[in-house]
Structure formats: C-alpha cells, structure tokens
Amino acid sequence: MFKYLIARASRHLSTNVCQSAPLSDITKVWFTPLPKDAKWVAPLQMHYIENGMKKDRDIVKIFNGVMVVLFNVSRQKLIYVRQFRPAVYHGLITGNSFEMPKGCIDLVKYPPEIAVTLEPCAGVAELNKSPQESARDEILEECGYDVPTESLQLIYQYRSGVGASSAAQTLFYCEVCDEQKVNAGGGVHDEVIEVVDLSIEEAKEYVKTGATVSGGPSTLLATLWFLSNKA
Numbered sequence: 518m519f520k521y522l523i524a525r526a527s528r529h530l531s532t533n534v535c536q537s538a539p540l541s542d543i544t545k546v547w548f549t550p551l552p553k554d555a556k557w558v559a560p561l562q563m564h565y566i567e568n569g570m571k572k573d574r575d576i577v578k579i580f581n582g583v584m585v586v587l588f589n590v591s592r593q594k595l596i597y598v599r600q601f602r603p604a605v606y607h608g609l610i611t612g613n614s615f616e617m618p619k620g621c622i623d624l625v626k627y628p629p630e631i632a633v634t635l636e637p638c639a640g641v642a643e644l645n646k647s648p649q650e651s652a653r654d655e656i657l658e659e660c661g662y663d664v665p666t667e668s669l670q671l672i673y674q675y676r677s678g679v680g681a682s683s684a685a686q687t688l689f690y691c692e693v694c695d696e697q698k699v700n701a702g703g704g705v706h707d708e709v710i711e712v713v714d715l716s717i718e719e720a721k722e723y724v725k726t727g728a729t730v731s732g733g734p735s736t737l738l739a740t741l742w743f744l745s746n747k748a
C-alpha cells in the first residue's frame with residue numbers, strides 16, 4: 518500500500534521535487550501519549566445545549582498560522598518548502614484508526630519520505646507579532662528572502678480543521694526578486710526544510726484535477742489562488 522502511496526505522490530510532484538536527495542536521515546520513530554505539559558496542542562471538551570439537547574464536542578486547540586504564496590518574479594517561479602511532517606506520517610501509518618502504533622515503526626515498510634510534504638512557506642502566528650510580521654519572518658527563515666511587511670498582500674483569512682481544531686489561518690501573496698535573497702533558507706534551530714521552486718507549468722501539473730498532493734489544503738489553496746489570479 519505504501520509503495521503505491523509513494524508512487525502516487527511522486528507522479529504528482531514535479532521532477533525537481535522528486536529527484537532531490539532524501540531530506541534527512543530519520544533512523545527511529547515511536548509514539549507515546551501526549552504529556553500533560555504539552556505546549557503545542559491542548560485537547561479539551563466543549564459542552565452546550567442546542568434546541569434543548571446537551572451536546573459534547575472534542576476539540577484540539579492549536580496555534581493560529583500564517584502562510585505565503587511566494588513568487589520570484591526574477592525567475593518566474595513559485596517558491597514552496599519541503600519538510601517531514603510527523604502528523605502526516607502518523608496519519609499515513611494509522612489511517613482512520615485511533616489505536617497508537619506500538620514499539621518502533623518499521624522504517625522499511627513506512628519510509629519517512631512518505632510524509633515529506635510540499636507546502637507554501639508557513640508558520641505559527643506569533644502572539645507578540647502581527648500576521649504580517651510573522652509571515653515576513655517565516656519568508657526569511659524558511660526561504661531566505663528579506664522582504665518588507667508592506668510587500669505582503671492579504672489574500673484570505675480562514676479557519677482550518679473546523680471539525681476539531683479550527684485555527685485561524687492568514688494567507689498572503691508576496692512577490693520577491695533574486696536581489697532579496699539573503700540566505701539559503703532552510704529554517705532555524707533544528708528545522709530541516711528544503712526550498713523548492715516550481716515553474717507555473719509545474720504548479721499547474723501539481724494541482725490538476727484528480728491529483729493527490731502531499732501538503733495540506735493551504736498548498737492547494739495557495740497554488741490555485743495564484744493560478745487563477747496571477748498566472
């Protein structure tokens with residue numbers, strides 16, 4: 518099944534995405550229950566009375582996010598990032614089951630590459646910054662372009678995961694040129710991120726009807742917005 522998934526994902530990724538070397542060397546994977554002091558998600562339950570009926574809903578609180586449709590006008594390329602996403606890996610391994618995988622994962626059966634996503638530049642909306650400032654910082658850290666916040670054009674504000682998590686997401690468009698490239702990108706601290714450029718033709722191929730994309734809905738949203746408004 519996973520050979521099928523990889524083959525399917527590869528078929529829908531552009532050539533330069535598929536042919537790059539493995540992103541990193543992941544040698545061991547295992548799962549544990551969420552510790553009580555977890556800082557990135559907070560599960561809780563909401564209760565309410567609707568039309569006289571008590572209802573209970575399970576919710577997972579997560580941080581709000583920002584993301585950017587980044588277009589290099591010098592080279593006429595859309596800029597994305599590739600990264601290993603643990604939540605995607607878990608989802609691919611477990612399917613629709615809530616049972617926690619036991620022991621160490623068989624990395625031959627489930628190669629980590631299956632969970633390397635292609636996404637727009639994105640990150641957490643920092644509490645002490647405006648969405649524009651958070652987006653500018655992500656562009657610099659992940660993709661290596663130094664841009665003023667004024668060059669960020671607001672496209673959409675929407676909510677992701679409305680069934681259980683519902684974080685606010687702010688999507689921007691930003692044009693950059695080669696002169697604004699000040700570092701290689703790739704993330705900060707222990708982040709392992711690869712910057713990937715797609716031509717407009719490659720982006721069209723990536724989101725064609727029937728495609729299975731490796732990124733989240735923001736990858737589709739960002740690319741389709743660009744293709745219908747800027748291409």
Ligand SMILES: Nc1ncnc2c1ncn2[C@@H]1O[C@H](COP(=O)(O)OP(=O)(O)O[C@H]2O[C@H](CO)[C@@H](O)[C@H](O)[C@H]2O)[C@@H](O)[C@H]1O
Pocket residue numbers: 557558579580581582583639640641642684707708
């Ligand atoms: N779940 C998690 N558990 C532990 N550490 C974590 C974590 N998510 C992020 N981090 C830490 O925060 C660092 C920076 O994350 P980013 O700001 O790039 O957010 P990311 O793109 O992962 O989006 C993330 O946050 C935005 C806003 O919630 C979501 O839209 C997106 O799906 C989500 O991956 C990561 O390298 C990691 O150290």
